[in-house]
Amino acid sequence: MLKRFFSSSTAKMAADKSRFVPTSGSYPKGFNVGALASGVKKNSTLDLALLLSEKPASAAAVFTTNKYKAAPVVVSRQVLDQCGGEGINGVVINSGCANAVTGEGGLKDARSMVAQVDKLSGSATASTLVMSTGVIGQRLQMDKILPGIDKLGQTPGLLGSDHDHWLTCAKGIMTTDTFPKLVSKSFEIDGVQYSLAGLAKGAGMICPNMATLLGFFVTDAPVAPAALKSILTHAVDHSFNCISVDGDMSTNDTISALANGAAGGNEITEDSPSYEILKHEITAFSQQLSQLVVRDGEGATKFITLRVEDALSYADARAVAASIANSALFKTAMYGKDANWGRILCATGYAGVEVEPTKTSVSFIPTDGSAELKLLVDGEPENVDEARASEILEAEDLEILVQLGTGGGQEAQFWTCDFSHEYVTINGDYRS
Amino acid sequence: MLKRFFSSSTAKMAADKSRFVPTSGSYPKGFNVGALASGVKKNSTLDLALLLSEKPASAAAVFTTNKYKAAPVVVSRQVLDQCGGEGINGVVINSGCANAVTGEGGLKDARSMVAQVDKLSGSATASTLVMSTGVIGQRLQMDKILPGIDKLGQTPGLLGSDHDHWLTCAKGIMTTDTFPKLVSKSFEIDGVQYSLAGLAKGAGMICPNMATLLGFFVTDAPVAPAALKSILTHAVDHSFNCISVDGDMSTNDTISALANGAAGGNEITEDSPSYEILKHEITAFSQQLSQLVVRDGEGATKFITLRVEDALSYADARAVAASIANSALFKTAMYGKDANWGRILCATGYAGVEVEPTKTSVSFIPTDGSAELKLLVDGEPENVDEARASEILEAEDLEILVQLGTGGGQEAQFWTCDFSHEYVTINGDYRS
Known part of the structure; x- marks a missing residue:
């Protein structure tokens, strides 16, 4: 576990950052989220987060350009390639161990996490994105992760769609972060109200020129996979690729987006008149989320x-x-x-x-x-x-x-x- | 002036570095060196160093690739361009003020330093290299620098060729360095004994891919300007361009080399059989000198x-x-x-x-x-x-x-x- 040596002034500064943690939110329909302490981290600290979509969602992701891609990066990319960005049911994220530079065994572990979530969502094909964050070069404790996923999916109340569930989910992906990074907002397109929610973790190994860190955002708008991918790329290029904490590019950086269409309305494609509105909304949202990562840069006072x-x-x-x-x-x-x-x-x-x-x-x-x-x-x-x-x-x-x-x-x-x-x-x- | 907050362990570590300061040396003939406290730095700290060659010397230099080149970099390059690397009589270095990003006034100041040394060596044309190190964006206190140069050149005993003079000169170019960086050695080519002496300052703003910092080395071997230039480039590429303290490239970085031929022997050109020997000697020497910069990286313990x-x-x-x-x-x-x-x-x-x-x-x-x-x-x-x-x-x-x-x-x-x-x-x- 992390040992932090807060000077009194730093502790004060960290405490002040509570103003960046929302006390309520406007969350997209059809997503259930939550987190628990699987035991990978000591002291019952949250370390396993899960998101399940009630409807199969469009999905897109941008990944690290580091040559030593972590196993979850390799596996999530394969999942997206196989499904063409359609029919994604879940996102699972563990913190405390990055499952990076873990060889063939690490790939097997990441695939097992995907399969475990697929079982929960009843999917016959791989339909889950997986992300990991933490120390590099150590194998995941699968004897804790797999039962943890089952417990999250099967225990009533652990997953849900209210503010507390979203906040718990944001806490589950923290490493050296001092506060959970959660943003949500609503906007309207063609008279239909949509919501966006986003989570991120950051703190160290943050540098531009790549996906930069771990994060995802989800919306209940109906967005075609190609449109979601191009919007995500533009948004990340003007947000997560424009922040820096320490100049180090991680092996695990992933930003993913899911759109399940649960709020109804017409599907948004790259040719839709509303495409530019959605792009603008998501880019501004992404900037807001990425700035929270800087606010919580390791040791940051400015x-x-x-x-x-x-x-x-x-x-x-x-x-x-x-x-x-x-x-x-x-x-x-x-x-x-x-x-x-x-x-x-x-x-x-x-x-x-x-x-x-x-x-x-x-x-x-x-x-x-x-x-x-x-x-x-x-x-x-x-x-x-x-x-x-x-x-x-x-x-x-x-x-x-x-x-x-x-x-x-x-x-x-x-x-x-x-x-x-x-x-x-x-x-x-x-x-x- | 610098305020240092040494923890007891850091002070101990800095004290241990005294083993990198030589207590004697083998210095090249025909060079007189020294330093004094001009008053630019407070507390009578050495801040102005001068080297004069008894014979006009071949000279070469590599400079920073930073787009905002400091005035002394611009002026030294002009001096070398004008003389074609021949007939250089002196090197003047001040510490405490980098004379960088100081506009037209800064260029005038650097030229005045060159002219003041030229007067001492009786040269009708510009024959002095100038270097500065310290804070960026402040003008030099010329009312202290110019009299300081005169005093160095005209006061008996301030310039000299023994170990103490070389060590004083090395101290005069220090900024946040905790020990003076001075290296010397002798070697033989075709039965003639030559010596090499080198000085450097480092500590912060040290990054490869350029000349990297302030330093110069001099030899009493007779080396043609073109040969000196190609040897210097090779040596820096395998030494000062292979070190890093903090990844910042300074506006002032300069490594220069002077060869006055005072020890006699045949002139060494790029076609000489002894060219490769000299290149090898200077490259190894340059590595030794550059490693001292890392040893004294700001705050370094490893x-x-x-x-x-x-x-x-x-x-x-x-x-x-x-x-x-x-x-x-x-x-x-x-x-x-x-x-x-x-x-x-x-x-x-x-x-x-x-x-x-x-x-x-x-x-x-x-x-x-x-x-x-x-x-x-x-x-x-x-x-x-x-x-x-x-x-x-x-x-x-x-x-x-x-x-x-x-x-x-x-x-x-x-x-x-x-x-x-x-x-x-x-x-x-x-x-x-």
Whole structure:
């Protein structure tokens, strides 16, 4: 189990994060969720989560680009390939063990988890997605996982569709997360009310350029598999691929989406007039969910929005933002509330994209609505009011604007956190 | 000035590093070096170093690839371009202020430093290389730097060629370094004895794929400019480009080399039979010097050699090693003495190069000569003896062997350190 060394200030900060945990929600119809403590984690901590759809659902997923894909990534991809993104009945997630780099045995274990859920949903073919998170290189304790799945599916009350069940499910996938990440909302298309619910876990091994972490969201809208896949890809590209905690890409990262159509209405395809509305809704939702991962970055004390403007392309703008977000020097400066903007410029300069040094500008944008603080204007340093800079850096939230001056006019947003003593404590001692 | 919060254990560790500071040396003829406290740094700390060659020297340098090149980088490159790498008389280095992102004024300041040294050496054209290290975005205090250069050149005893002068010079370029990095050695070519001396500063903003940091080495061998340039490039590619402290590439990184021929003998060109000998000597020397930078990584408690074998190319092998070396999760695990080898695999998997997951193996190689500890063999985890792993991780030095199993047979070596609470302390509070 995790041993955490909270300093009093960190404990206070973590406690404040309770404001990101919802006390109610608007959840999609036809999904039953829940979690229990299977015994993989010590101290009766929730470690096994299950979602069952009452109707076979369309499904899509994006997976890690890491070459050492974990067994659940390999198996979930096979399941989706085989069913063509149709007829998915469940998602099972365990925390505490990543089932990654576990060889042939690990693949067998992941397949057993799928089969165990398929039995519950009475499916003759593989119709379950599986995800795992936790330590790499250890085999799953199947003697705990398989009975746990059965218990979840067969014990009355363990699965359900109310807020408490969703919150319990979100807690079941946590590792070093300090709060469960759960978001829900409702929206209307063609007079039909739909809901979206999403869960994520994050904290460490978070880096863009891939699916990035474990999460899924489900809706009761009727969405064709191809439309769901393209919407998911767009949403992740503008949300989970725009966040960073520590720059490490996990072997297990998976974001999946299920749409069971339980709320009725016409099926949404890529040609539907409502396709763009749904894409917009899901992308905004995905950004909201992904930002919670940054809020709960391991040891994070700050939430930083990076806005990079006037790049030659969106990809360039995002590359600069990612370079800053992954700079250990930038992140430690933010932790130290040090307006050391030279480190922002430095990380911009090694991002490998076109910039115009004599037209580059950097500012702090306070999130309380007060005036922008210019740090660098057209390549020339401003005479910075350090007292004002310190004032701005006292706040938990900060926006940093970097204008590259290329004349290209493209921009990107990116969200990251700082790098604290607590991060080192957590990760120096993860397995103990 | 830097405020350091040494825990007692860190202070002990830093004290132990005195074994890396030489008490004598074998220095090249015809160079006079020294340093003084100009007043840029507080508390009379050495912050201005000067080297003058008695004879005009061949010179070469490799510079940062950061897009925001510091003024001294721009100016030194211009000096070398103008003189074609011939007739260089001096190198001046200040610490405490990087003169980076300082606009037109910063370029003027760097040129003034060159001119001030040129006056001392009586050169009518620009014949001095200039380097700066410290905080980005602040102008140099020229009212302290220029008189400091004059004082260094004109006060008897401040410049000299004995061990104490070299050590003082090495101290003058330190920033967050905890010990001066000075290496010297002698070697023979065609019956003539030559010497090499090298200085470096490092500690933070250390990442491969560029010149990487501030350093220079000088020899009294007679080397043609083109030969010196090609030897320097090869040496840096296999030394300073194979180390990492924190993955940040500085705006100021420069490694330069001077050869004044004061020891006599025939000039060495790229066609000389002795060219390969000199290349070998300088590359090995450069590795030794670059490893000292890792030894003194900000907050480092470990010195880790990464050996990546059986890649498709040297570049692939080095990319994997760099990916591991820059992983915050790997580095914090090493700090925590945690045999969490999954993080090694994970960073290998996102390096973006060809690997064969089912033929990948990972081992710890103890540096005391005891037996290798296999962690992963052909993609299958070993049943690791955790007690033995802990024992191995207690040592300051560790070698990690990663075999990618591609059949390509290419390998690379890379040197890095861990990521500690002390790193966060240092960089959260650098400017205060």
